[in-house]
Amino acid sequence: MQKSVLRPSVAAETAPLSAHDRVYRGLRQQIMHGELPPGHALTLRGIGKSFGVSMTPARESVRRLSAEGALTLSASGRVTTPELSNERIEELASIRALLEPELGSRALRRAHLALIDRMDIINEANARAVNQQNPVEYIRTNLEFHRTLYLRAQSPAMLGLLETVWLQLGPTMRALYTRLRRTTAPPHHRLILEALRAGDDAALRLALRTDVTQGLRHLQA
Amino acid sequence: MQKSVLRPSVAAETAPLSAHDRVYRGLRQQIMHGELPPGHALTLRGIGKSFGVSMTPARESVRRLSAEGALTLSASGRVTTPELSNERIEELASIRALLEPELGSRALRRAHLALIDRMDIINEANARAVNQQNPVEYIRTNLEFHRTLYLRAQSPAMLGLLETVWLQLGPTMRALYTRLRRTTAPPHHRLILEALRAGDDAALRLALRTDVTQGLRHLQA
DNA sequence: AGTGGGAATTTGTGATCACAATTTCGGATG
DNA sequence: CATCCGAAATTGTGATCACAAATTCCCACT
Numbered sequence: 001m002q003k004s005v006l007r008p009s010v011a012a013e014t015a016p017l018s019a020h021d022r023v024y025r026g027l028r029q030q031i032m033h034g035e036l037p038p039g040h041a042l043t044l045r046g047i048g049k050s051f052g053v054s055m056t057p058a059r060e061s062v063r064r065l066s067a068e069g070a071l072t073l074s075a076s077g078r079v080t081t082p083e084l085s086n087e088r089i090e091e092l093a094s095i096r097a098l099l100e101p102e103l104g105s106r107a108l109r110r111a112h113l114a115l116i117d118r119m120d121i122i123n124e125a126n127a128r129a130v131n132q133q134n135p136v137e138y139i140r141t142n143l144e145f146h147r148t149l150y151l152r153a154q155s156p157a158m159l160g161l162l163e164t165v166w167l168q169l170g171p172t173m174r175a176l177y178t179r180l181r182r183t184t185a186p187p188h189h190r191l192i193l194e195a196l197r198a199g200d201d202a203a204l205r206l207a208l209r210t211d212v213t214q215g216l217r218h219l220q221a
Numbered sequence: 222m223q224k225s226v227l228r229p230s231v232a233a234e235t236a237p238l239s240a241h242d243r244v245y246r247g248l249r250q251q252i253m254h255g256e257l258p259p260g261h262a263l264t265l266r267g268i269g270k271s272f273g274v275s276m277t278p279a280r281e282s283v284r285r286l287s288a289e290g291a292l293t294l295s296a297s298g299r300v301t302t303p304e305l306s307n308e309r310i311e312e313l314a315s316i317r318a319l320l321e322p323e324l325g326s327r328a329l330r331r332a333h334l335a336l337i338d339r340m341d342i343i344n345e346a347n348a349r350a351v352n353q354q355n356p357v358e359y360i361r362t363n364l365e366f367h368r369t370l371y372l373r374a375q376s377p378a379m380l381g382l383l384e385t386v387w388l389q390l391g392p393t394m395r396a397l398y399t400r401l402r403r404t405t406a407p408p409h410h411r412l413i414l415e416a417l418r419a420g421d422d423a424a425l426r427l428a429l430r431t432d433v434t435q436g437l438r439h440l441q442a
Numbered sequence: 443a444g445t446g447g448g449a450a451t452t453t454g455t456g457a458t459c460a461c462a463a464t465t466t467c468g469g470a471t472g
Numbered sequence: 473c474a475t476c477c478g479a480a481a482t483t484g485t486g487a488t489c490a491c492a493a494a495t496t497c498c499c500a501c502t
Binding site: 018019020053054055056057076077078 | 485486487488493494495
């Protein structure tokens, strides 16, 4: 492993991006987007190798992610993606049901047409992912649909908490959506867009809440 | 620094407790209880020395805590406690106002008399801390009052998120309570206890919400 | 063929080191 | 007396290493 001898190329002038950051972001995305099933085992040396770094940044990333609930550390320090109990899944869903309507409501006042159009496009990509039965792409576009809206709420701390919840649900969502191989797009996205266009706060809150709870209630069945 | 040669003594049979855990917990408590003012600078070597460990566990703890918003990393990697903007403080307060009534409501069904008595005792300690003008003890007992209730909600994920918010507010709360040297105990704790005894869900939610928002609205004045 | 045990391997932990970047401090200069 | 520049000290980063604990694997034995 060479030191940080090679300067950041002219292209990446925005941020040198530390090794820890690259590993953290990479792992986080894999987990949130459902690229890893629940219970999937990881090793520090393996993570380091796959990102071309030593164990040190890998360990820091794992510690950070396990603090956020994105990874589980066994008593002996073994690293796996979490296998959530039904209770835990319901609790996380209820947190989503609490935070997401609030974020949506805050975004509503600031939402303009270009935003809604953008959400429409993302929603179409989401529908395509359903047809292709591509769980990772489905989860990714679904989260992007919601995040695009919530970014307008200008509430970074609340969005940060919500993303932590999404992160914890990543592997479980993958397991759910690959198991029941859904063939129809989430029906509530349409309601969300309609409420946005109408500027109807109550309808938006309701649509977001049902979208969240419905999506995860498929599990019990 | 010796290796981990000395076996855990017979007394501490519950958990050997890794170096990282000791440092993380220690720092976290200092921050959450307001032992550090906003903008306070820390160094990895200093943290390591004060806990009797090397830089490695100190770095992991700092990474973890900064991921939770309890510490700020400057562009050059310098570590300080956060100096929150008014906007951020208000946002965190509104998150508390969202989560705490929900946790209280969930706890209400399971709350028995022994719990309420315990909260009463903690509340008296809280009042003593006010009289002694001891900010750290005030913050500690205040949080313990709330946490004692919320633990009954049996919602570990939601409580975890809330503690993250408390953590971010730690240094700011210290600054607030040392600046305005409050001399009266929080008036809403009485209302919370009454609502608990009466089993009144709506009153409890309201009391919790006002306790949270009132406590932090003192800032603006 | 199944089982138990012990060696070999894998794995996480924490200390240490080299290094670059930042910060700090002192003195020379205007 | 203020300011700026350069040297010295401080500090975070990431790689490497020794070590202990856990896991895996394989073979002898029943």
